[in-house]
Amino acid sequence: xxxxxxxxxxxxxxxxxxxxxxxxxxxxxxxxxxxxxxxxxxxxxxxxxxxxxxxxxxxxxxxxxxxxxxxxxxxxxxxxxxxxxxxxxxxxxx
Amino acid sequence: xxxxxxxxxxxxxxxxxxxxxxxxxxxxxxxxxxxxxxxxxxxxxxxxxxxxxxxxxxxxxxxxxxxxxxxxxxxxxxxxxxxxxxxxxxxxxxxxxxxxxxxxxxxxxxxxxxxxxxxxxxxxxxxxxxxxxxxxxxxxxxxxxxxxxxxxxxxxxxxxxxxxxxxxxxxxxxxxxxxxxxxxxxxxxxxxxxxxxxxxxxxxxxxxxxxxxxxxxxxxxxxxxxxxxxxxxxxxxxxxxxxxxxxxxxxxxxxxxxxxxxxxxxxxxxxxxxxxxxxxxxxxxxxxxxxxxxxxxxxxxxxxxxxxxxxxxxxxxxxxxxxxxxxxxxxxxxxxxxxxxxxxxxxxxxxxxxxxxxxxxxxxxxxxxxxxxxxxxxxxxxxxxxxxxxxxxxxxxxxxxxxxxxxxxxxxx
Numbered sequence: 001x002x003x004x005x006x007x008x009x010x011x012x013x014x015x016x017x018x019x020x021x022x023x024x025x026x027x028x029x030x031x032x033x034x035x036x037x038x039x040x041x042x043x044x045x046x047x048x049x050x051x052x053x054x055x056x057x058x059x060x061x062x063x064x065x066x067x068x069x070x071x072x073x074x075x076x077x078x079x080x081x082x083x084x085x086x087x088x089x090x091x092x093x094x
Numbered sequence: 095x096x097x098x099x100x101x102x103x104x105x106x107x108x109x110x111x112x113x114x115x116x117x118x119x120x121x122x123x124x125x126x127x128x129x130x131x132x133x134x135x136x137x138x139x140x141x142x143x144x145x146x147x148x149x150x151x152x153x154x155x156x157x158x159x160x161x162x163x164x165x166x167x168x169x170x171x172x173x174x175x176x177x178x179x180x181x182x183x184x185x186x187x188x189x190x191x192x193x194x195x196x197x198x199x200x201x202x203x204x205x206x207x208x209x210x211x212x213x214x215x216x217x218x219x220x221x222x223x224x225x226x227x228x229x230x231x232x233x234x235x236x237x238x239x240x241x242x243x244x245x246x247x248x249x250x251x252x253x254x255x256x257x258x259x260x261x262x263x264x265x266x267x268x269x270x271x272x273x274x275x276x277x278x279x280x281x282x283x284x285x286x287x288x289x290x291x292x293x294x295x296x297x298x299x300x301x302x303x304x305x306x307x308x309x310x311x312x313x314x315x316x317x318x319x320x321x322x323x324x325x326x327x328x329x330x331x332x333x334x335x336x337x338x339x340x341x342x343x344x345x346x347x348x349x350x351x352x353x354x355x356x357x358x359x360x361x362x363x364x365x366x367x368x369x370x371x372x373x374x375x376x377x378x379x380x381x382x383x384x385x386x387x388x389x390x391x392x393x394x395x396x397x398x399x400x401x402x403x404x405x406x407x408x409x410x411x412x413x414x415x416x417x418x419x420x421x422x423x424x425x426x427x428x429x430x431x432x433x434x435x436x437x438x439x440x441x442x443x444x445x446x447x448x449x450x451x452x453x454x455x456x457x458x459x460x461x462x463x464x465x466x467x468x469x470x471x472x473x474x475x476x477x478x479x480x481x482x483x484x485x486x487x488x489x490x491x492x493x494x495x496x497x498x499x500x501x502x503x504x505x506x507x
Contacts, residue, residue: 002401015402019392021346040492044344044435048333050395073347073395 133157137327139467148475158298162279168429174270189465202281211270330430332453357381371410
């Protein structure tokens, strides 16, 4: 890691950023109707792969904008960074 | 062979060359009643209590590396039980009670040293937090003393009380302290093997065989094995093992680092912990300062933390102890810790029958080793958690009954 490419500002030092967990988690459309199990899964249960991980970062000490990162959790190597709303890259895109 | 003064003298006549091995390297048998996956302190301890207190005969512990080579050997060895909530207090104090008799129980000196732990307060809010927690500790029968600035200054004379974040007071637990982490793994391994437990090192679990919703066997790098019950006791790979069994966990695996300094003469006779400026430090019996702080915020299995975290550890240390500013740091290392949303562990049943899990100890599992192992052994043996373990079930993430120690007690466990 060490250097992260912000999709808005370009390459910056890692200390300018902070990580906020798994990306692409959709809040259930109908919270009042989902079961406790489904709500618990949404709130707490996370993919925690040894390998490719998709996660949310913010550029705290820069543009302060949120973006997504595709990263290998074994080598800590960043494979791709992309803007919020962009399509999740497939593993075949690597 | 019992470790005793008599045997020490007797072996001195043969130049200490005839001590038997503390544990052997048996072959993996085709079938076991219980297999514990993970040969750290918690796993070896579970096997020991299963054999000793619950009469299970045919047990194996599978460890992918060497015993105690994971987080048991990578922590800062702090032991305490001054947690806020009743559920945590019961669990961690059960551990401290067992720590106090552990060396004689295992016939292995784990060097448990109850040197006392000072949890520093740097603001009015911190003072309120330690006062609340101190009173909660009193009610749970845990020793706690709330000290003011003057009392702290007298106890730790070389600490800078008036830095940028002045020390206003501290919560002292005298029964808290440190232990030698390797010795905990070795002691449990030796004691477990004496009770007939097979300790299989360099044996990584690659798959979990499930039939009709019940665990029936394991695929390992040393072949497949049939089994009646399995206890998963990983440190940093809970999600990987859960994935093999087809369920997910409310866990993120993150790096946590620690450092030791060059050895110096005795200067710090207690454990210092500060959550506000965030550092914890004690002095080992070899004279090194053992320093730790927070974990990185991103998921990783690399056993390597980011460099700026080291600066985040050193800055508050030097602020609190300017006297340490010219010390050289000898080593730093990282471990992978499995963090749950409420910073409390997960102990109990899984969606798979006869597959039990003890994980999610986050940044503070070492202190709980004997207690965790003891309650988990009972869970595996009886199929149901006991009163101490029950609040830490996986189901709490559905019911909402979290044991929220992250917000309530401390960030550094």
